[in-house]
Amino acid sequence: YGGGGESAAAAANPNGITRLFLKNMCSHRMDEATLLEYFPSVTHVLWVTDRRTGQFYGSAQVEMATPEDAANAVAMDGIKVFGRNVRIQYDEPDPKDVWPPRHCKIGYSNW
Secondary structure, eight states: OOSSSOHHHHHOOTTOOOEEEEESOOTTTOOHHHHHHHOTTEEEEEEEEOTTTOOEEEEEEEEESSHHHHHHHHTTTTOEETTEEOEEEEOOOOTTSOOSOGGGBTTOOOO
16 A cells, blocks of 8 residues: 555445544654644544553554545555654444544544
8 A cells, every 4th residue: 555556446435435544643743733734634533542641652543524535535645744654444334433524623622
């Protein structure tokens, strides 16, 4: 992944998934503004944090505006941000999930 020439494969999003899981982000530097710089169509972000300390782990679930935006983001799998190869994959929601959570709308600081 991350090499290029994979956007056609990534564009295959037959289930119309708009939720993604991003991992391997720089836990000390990644923030909402940087996320939007690389992925401007993110509408919600749930930062994965330590329950006890609240420290950001470097992973997040994000909601994209459209399935096409999600496919374009998956095509960027492996993109370097702050020197780290960010991994991006589809994250099909469980029907029991409340998604997206209200407190995760872009512009609402939740950590």
